[in-house]
Amino acid sequence: MSVRTQANAVLRLCYFNGLTPLWRTPVLIVAVFLTPFCFLFFLYVVAPHPLLPFGIVGGVMFTTLFTGNGMLNDCGYLRLERQLQQVFVASPMRPLSYVLGMALSELAFALPSMALFFAVLEVVTGFGAVAFAALLGVVALTWLMATSLGFMISTFFRQLREIWPIGTVVFSVLSVLPPLFYPIASIPAPWRWVAFFSPSTYAGQLADRAVGLPLPPIPTVPALGSPWVQFGALVTLTVLFGAASLRLARWREP
Amino acid sequence: MEALVAADLSKTYSGARGRVEALDRVSLSIAPGQLFAFLGRNGAGKTTFIKICSTLLIPTSGHAELFGLDVVERAREVRERIAIVPQEGRPFFHLTPREHVEEYLRVRGASGESARSRADEVLAAMGLRGFANEPAYRLSGGLQQRTLVAMILATEAPFLFLDEPTLGMDPFARRQVWQVIRHATQRGSTVLLTTHYLDEAEQLAQELAVIEGGHILYRGTPEALKSRVHREVRLQFDSGFTVPELRPYGEVFEERGRLTLLTTRSVVPELTRRALERERPIHVGPVTLEEAFLALVGRGIEDEVDPEGGP
Numbered sequence: 001m002s003v004r005t006q007a008n009a010v011l012r013l014c015y016f017n018g019l020t021p022l023w024r025t026p027v028l029i030v031a032v033f034l035t036p037f038c039f040l041f042f043l044y045v046v047a048p049h050p051l052l053p054f055g056i057v058g059g060v061m062f063t064t065l066f067t068g069n070g071m072l073n074d075c076g077y078l079r080l081e082r083q084l085q086q087v088f089v090a091s092p093m094r095p096l097s098y099v100l101g102m103a104l105s106e107l108a109f110a111l112p113s114m115a116l117f118f119a120v121l122e123v124v125t126g127f128g129a130v131a132f133a134a135l136l137g138v139v140a141l142t143w144l145m146a147t148s149l150g151f152m153i154s155t156f157f158r159q160l161r162e163i164w165p166i167g168t169v170v171f172s173v174l175s176v177l178p179p180l181f182y183p184i185a186s187i188p189a190p191w192r193w194v195a196f197f198s199p200s201t202y203a204g205q206l207a208d209r210a211v212g213l214p215l216p217p218i219p220t221v222p223a224l225g226s227p228w229v230q231f232g233a234l235v236t237l238t239v240l241f242g243a244a245s246l247r248l249a250r251w252r253e254p
Numbered sequence: 255m256e257a258l259v260a261a262d263l264s265k266t267y268s269g270a271r272g273r274v275e276a277l278d279r280v281s282l283s284i285a286p287g288q289l290f291a292f293l294g295r296n297g298a299g300k301t302t303f304i305k306i307c308s309t310l311l312i313p314t315s316g317h318a319e320l321f322g323l324d325v326v327e328r329a330r331e332v333r334e335r336i337a338i339v340p341q342e343g344r345p346f347f348h349l350t351p352r353e354h355v356e357e358y359l360r361v362r363g364a365s366g367e368s369a370r371s372r373a374d375e376v377l378a379a380m381g382l383r384g385f386a387n388e389p390a391y392r393l394s395g396g397l398q399q400r401t402l403v404a405m406i407l408a409t410e411a412p413f414l415f416l417d418e419p420t421l422g423m424d425p426f427a428r429r430q431v432w433q434v435i436r437h438a439t440q441r442g443s444t445v446l447l448t449t450h451y452l453d454e455a456e457q458l459a460q461e462l463a464v465i466e467g468g469h470i471l472y473r474g475t476p477e478a479l480k481s482r483v484h485r486e487v488r489l490q491f492d493s494g495f496t497v498p499e500l501r502p503y504g505e506v507f508e509e510r511g512r513l514t515l516l517t518t519r520s521v522v523p524e525l526t527r528r529a530l531e532r533e534r535p536i537h538v539g540p541v542t543l544e545e546a547f548l549a550l551v552g553r554g555i556e557d558e559v560d561p562e563g564g565p
Contacts (some may be wrong), residue, residue: 093361
């Protein structure tokens with residue numbers, strides 16, 4: 001199959017695994033939006049209002065990271081419950097096309113929620129076109145990293161019931177604990193470096209920077225505060241998770 | 255060139271219960287355009303064999319070639335030539351049967367127009383036209399299975415792996431699927447079918463292999479397998495008789511509480527009279543593939559394989 005046919009296969013998979021369920025069960029849009037919105041609402045009520053932009057960026061990043069949880073659950077479901085991954089892997093569709101198609105499906109679920117957060121962010125901060133483009137870049141990388149991670153984790157399990165709690169644990173830890181909904185400045189200066197154990201912190205810091213939110217130094221390991229280091233780390237993690245996903249998509253050892 | 259050649263194929267799984275040898279040096283070849291059935295009890299190694307040959311699993315040792323292409327080294331090229339109905343597969347929750355067939359064909363590179371016309375053809379042949387636009391979640395289990403089989407058979411791939419394709423279907427639906435499978439081979443596809451329905455293998459397969467404990471016990475035509483049972487008649491007793499009582503009349507097998515006796519025509523009147531005297535049912539019929547399997551393996555095809563390695 002040519003590159004064009006593979007690209008078509010990716011889009012078809014996104015269409016029937018992502019878009020079709022979305023318009024046949026619109027409540028899915030609400031479900032994706034609800035959790036980050038609840039966090040944001042909670043922050044709005046209890047936190048000082050200058051922190052609100054952090055919460056909105058946090059909503060964007062939370063929604064993006066949770067595409068990984070969707071990927072984990074959907075890929076596990078299609079592989080274990082429906083046995084459909086076999087149908088696609090044992091076909092001319094390449095593993096890369098399958099993983100990309102599934103990842104795009106997850107993006108389709110997240111897009112309405114993301115669009116809403118972007119709109120709110122524009123109203124609150126009035127960020128410009130350059131900031132928007134930079135934020136989109138961070139979102140794209142984070143989406144690729146999260147979905148690759150989700151796919152990779154899904155391949156290690158043989159029971160769907162094992163996957164559900166793992167997904168919630170992994171992606172909640174990645175999206176709630178690190179400084180996404182709150183500024184990293186809230187962490188005592190000597191301990192800020194600890195937040196960088198989470199891959200999502202790199203994405204969150206780059207997103208905050210893209211929108212122009214104030215970022216404090218990381219005194220213990222100053223290099224971690226560098227946007228180039230953060231960008232490099234995010235790209236490296238995305239490539240690592242992506243490569244592992246492709247390897248695991250090719251051969252499914254029971 | 256053979257469509258499929260497997261040589262000394264072995265697969266060992268390591269798990270909590272230690273190492274399990276699912277396949278032990280299995281060698282098999284299938285000619286192009288043949289409809290080949292692979293029979294065995296659950297856990298005998300059929301699905302492992304199919305997964306290796308369809309590039310889903312790496313063998314522990316040995317090798318397999320599909321149309322001369324090594325399934326491990328040249329998996330990408332092999333995948334261009336195959337399609338698989340996985341065991342206990344289910345279709346996408348939200349999609350209709352028509353969308354399943356059309357979209358899968360388009361994913362495999364078919365144009366919109368050819369996917370549509372092929373979908374029309376296959377859905378009609380599979381008796382799915384009346385349900386073509388119903389989402390899968392509204393369909394019965396049998397219709398969902400038919401949808402999955404339609405999706406794969408529509409591909410007309412040169413090699414079709416069908417792992418228990420008619421599981422859960424009613425007899426009428428099974429016959430419709432058989433027709434479509436026959437058409438696929440008439441059009442040139444090679445089919446490797448696993449099934450627990452021995453009548454299905456008898457109806458469809460030109461050749462078959464029986465696998466037990468990871469070893470191939472038999473390979474040949476269904477007729478030749480039946481002829482290995484040198485008996486004319488099958489008598490079945492649900493109750494009222496014991497193994498020692500029946501043994502003098504022929505070969506006796508006990509399967510899930512039911513006794514099957516393979517014997518000659520001459521003893522039928524006597525045993526029928528005794529069953530009637532005891533007011534017990536007796537079933538009389540010709541020897542089928544089921545009895546041939548029973549005689550070869552020593553257990554019925556529906557009996558589970560003991561994971562501890564027992565009989």
